Amino acid sequence: MGIHIKSADDINEVDVIIAGGGTAGCVVAARLAEADPKLSILVIEGGRDNYNDPLVVNPASFLSLLQPSNKAAIFYQGNKAPQLAGRAPIVPLGGILGGGSSINFMIYARAQRPDFDSWKTPGWSTDEVLPYLKKLETYHGASDKAVHGYEGPVHVTNGGYRGKESEADFMTAAKSLGMREIQDLQDLDSNNGISSWLRTVSEEGKRQDSAHMYLHPKLKDSNKYPNLHVVVEAQVVRVLFNDDKKAVGVEYRANPAFQATVALTAAPARTVRARKMVVLSCGACGTPSVLERSGVGAAAVLERAGVPLVMEVPGVGHDYQDHHLLLYPYRTGCRPDETIDAMLGGRADDFETMPEKKDKTLGWNTIDFGSKIRPSEFETAALGPDFQKAWDRDFKNAPSRPLMLMATIMCFLGDPSTVPVGQYVTVGTYTAYPYSRGHLHITGPKLEDPIDFDVGFFTDAHDIDLKKQMWAYKKQREIMRRTKMYRGELAAGHPKFPAGSKAACVETEEAPATDVKNIEYAAEDDTAIEQHLRENVNTTWHSLGTCKMAPWESNGVVDQYLSVYGVEGLKLADLSIVPENVGANTNNTALMIGEKAAAILIRELGLVGTAA
Numbered sequence: 284m285g286i287h288i289k290s291a292d293d294i295n296e297v298d299v300i301i302a303g304g305g306t307a308g309c310v311v312a313a314r315l316a317e318a319d320p321k322l323s324i325l326v327i328e329g330g331r332d333n334y335n336d337p338l339v340v341n342p343a344s345f346l347s348l349l350q351p352s353n354k355a356a357i358f359y360q361g362n363k364a365p366q367l368a369g370r371a372p373i374v375p376l377g378g379i380l381g382g383g384s385s386i387n388f389m390i391y392a393r394a395q396r397p398d399f400d401s402w403k404t405p406g407w408s409t410d411e412v413l414p415y416l417k418k419l420e421t422y423h424g425a426s427d428k429a430v431h432g433y434e435g436p437v438h439v440t441n442g443g444y445r446g447k448e449s450e451a452d453f454m455t456a457a458k459s460l461g462m463r464e465i466q467d468l469q470d471l472d473s474n475n476g477i478s479s480w481l482r483t484v485s486e487e488g489k490r491q492d493s494a495h496m497y498l499h500p501k502l503k504d505s506n507k508y509p510n511l512h513v514v515v516e517a518q519v520v521r522v523l524f525n526d527d528k529k530a531v532g533v534e535y536r537a538n539p540a541f542q543a544t545v546a547l548t549a550a551p552a553r554t555v556r557a558r559k560m561v562v563l564s565c566g567a568c569g570t571p572s573v574l575e576r577s578g579v580g581a582a583a584v585l586e587r588a589g590v591p592l593v594m595e596v597p598g599v600g601h602d603y604q605d606h607h608l609l610l611y612p613y614r615t616g617c618r619p620d621e622t623i624d625a626m627l628g629g630r631a632d633d634f635e636t637m638p639e640k641k642d643k644t645l646g647w648n649t650i651d652f653g654s655k656i657r658p659s660e661f662e663t664a665a666l667g668p669d670f671q672k673a674w675d676r677d678f679k680n681a682p683s684r685p686l687m688l689m690a691t692i693m694c695f696l697g698d699p700s701t702v703p704v705g706q707y708v709t710v711g712t713y714t715a716y717p718y719s720r721g722h723l724h725i726t727g728p729k730l731e732d733p734i735d736f737d738v739g740f741f742t743d744a745h746d747i748d749l750k751k752q753m754w755a756y757k758k759q760r761e762i763m764r765r766t767k768m769y770r771g772e773l774a775a776g777h778p779k780f781p782a783g784s785k786a787a788c789v790e791t792e793e794a795p796a797t798d799v800k801n802i803e804y805a806a807e808d809d810t811a812i813e814q815h816l817r818e819n820v821n822t823t824w825h826s827l828g829t830c831k832m833a834p835w836e837s838n839g840v841v842d843q844y845l846s847v848y849g850v851e852g853l854k855l856a857d858l859s860i861v862p863e864n865v866g867a868n869t870n871n872t873a874l875m876i877g878e879k880a881a882a883i884l885i886r887e888l889g890l891v892g893t894a895a
């Protein structure tokens with residue numbers, strides 16, 4: 284009963300096993316328990332418990348969760364990539380109970396209406412998933428009530444604090460460039476504008492991760508939910524099948540990252556049986572590996588890895604996608620209390636003392652301003668005929684599809700010891716619908732075996748993804764140059780423009796004048812930008828699409844009911860199933876998938892609850 288560490292020795296058999304207690308996994312577990320408290324459920328989560336962890340629940344500490352010493356993330360190592368200037372990118376994802384929702388930046392972003400429709404899967408159109416999008420949230424913003432929910436577990440609010448002056452400064456600067464202010468950019472339809480950004484933070488300033496919002500309340504109420512079990516710090520190795528290819532359990536082991544490495548203390552692998560179902564919810568980088576170690580995947584991949592084939596499903600690990608992120612730092616004239624640089628640099632109260640002082644900035648994710656944007660006709664043409672062709676095909680007649688998203692973060696988003704003491708802002712630009720695809724496969728049967736992980740960034744034909752970032756670089760720079768806070772670019776985080784370039788980075792002690800003219804970029808400047816993009820493009824931590832919900836012949840892995848092709852009793856419920864990308868940060872989509880998956884399972888298991 285409740286939370287077990289490393290192994291649940293007294294649990295040998297349950298009704299449903301959920302492998303991975305991340306954003307979607309916690310939703311599935313909680314909703315199943317709610318539908319039938321008699322159903323026995325075991326969640327096996329590789330990371331540690333997150334309950335009341337001050338780094339998790341207090342939004343301002345979000346960056347420290349990416350420090351390896353805090354053991355809250357899994358760092359998936361990518362392959363070296365020539366198109367990324369020979370770099371081998373690392374993709375950190377949630378590695379703690381609550382998954383990404385426990386360590387993410389808490390930006391509330393929802394997909395656009397054409398996104399779910401583009402999945403072309405019965406039951407998953409925007410109209411059909413809208414009830415789940417509403418079910419998961421309690422929306423505190425001002426909007427049309429028809430598209431938001433008002434009774435769900437995840438509160439969407441202004442959070443404990445907003446940087447109102449800097450937000451107004453960005454807004455004014457963006458508007459001076461002709462950008463539109465939109466009140467609710469997350470209403471599924473609005474696009475091509477700028478907006479105040481709400482967050483998945485309560486009004487009291489607490490993170491709304493799926494473990495705290497869905498799972499922990501039920502674990503604490505053990506009288507009502509005696510059959511809901513969670514084991515943390517335990518990794519699922521593989522799914523076990525019987526001769527009829529029915530999933531009958533899993534093999535798991537204590538996660539060595541959480542225990543001494545003396546051989547004698549290494550816990551043996553354990554098996555636990557599932558009477559009814561196994562659900563994989565290990566995320567887009569975890570789920571394909573579990574499937575392949577279990578013998579489900581492309582025959583050639585499994586043969587190379589030395590894993591006996593159970594079912595040939597070539598799509599497993601096939602079409603990795605992410606949103607490609609670039610981060611541009613600026614010097615500012617902000618006051619120390621307008622950014623969290625002092626806090627990150629150890630020059631202000633830390634996360635220990637802030638609660639005692641009831642410091643409201645503890646509830647701040649520092650991301651107050653965001654946008655979903657599209658280029659003008661003139662800008663589209665300037666990006667060349669290949670770009671124009673892609674634009675005409677995929678965007679021109681789909682006005683609610685953004686080309687890029689942009690967010691501002693009120694700090695230097697990196698190691699504070701590498702920059703002079705000061706107040707910074709970082710602008711992030713990320714691709715809404717990348718054309719590039721990668722892959723993620725196992726290379727051996729064991730959890731320790733390295734993965735073959737090609738992130739695929741900037742591999743699309745005609746470099747359209749690169750051109751999107753080229754446009755976004757120039758756009759965000761023009762906005763920043765018109766803010767009152769602007770004191771120049773932090774050159775280390777910008778392209779290395781040639782000597783004498785009109786686009787060179789500047790450092791100034793003065794606020795900008797009112798008649799700022801656009802920068803002119805010469806061909807060599809564009810070459811410098813391209814090089815910078817290749818050297819710096821990174822994950823937006825929005826991995827998805829590695830086990831698509833699509834027909835088997837189109838590299839699909841699951842059907843509309845999330846059942847893995849060719850086997851019985853095995854479901855997937857996480858972002859690995861997403862067939863086409865969404866024009867938004869991805870946590871909301873993962874929560875929706877958790878809600879919809881739960882409804883599917885509730886119906887199939889014959890439990891009381893909402894039908895899918």
Ligand SMILES: Cc1cc2nc3c(=O)[nH]c(=O)nc-3n(C[C@H](O)[C@H](O)[C@H](O)COP(=O)(O)OP(=O)(O)OC[C@H]3O[C@@H](n4cnc5c(N)ncnc54)[C@H](O)[C@@H]3O)c2cc1C
Pocket residue numbers: 302303304305306307308327328329330349357375376377378379380381382383384386387388389390391392517518519520564565566567569570573823824825826856857858859868869870871873
């Ligand atoms: C740093 C960061 C910032 C982000 N910022 C935002 C944001 O501001 N807004 C937003 O909307 N989205 C954001 N995201 C994205 C969002 O959080 C993720 O897309 C979402 O959490 C994915 O949900 P999921 O259920 O698919 O997988 P996850 O939440 O990643 O869950 C997978 C779980 O499986 C566990 N696991 C993996 N392998 C195993 C195994 N073998 N055995 C057992 N357990 C295993 C992991 O530990 C993890 O808990 C961010 C993500 C990160 C990492």
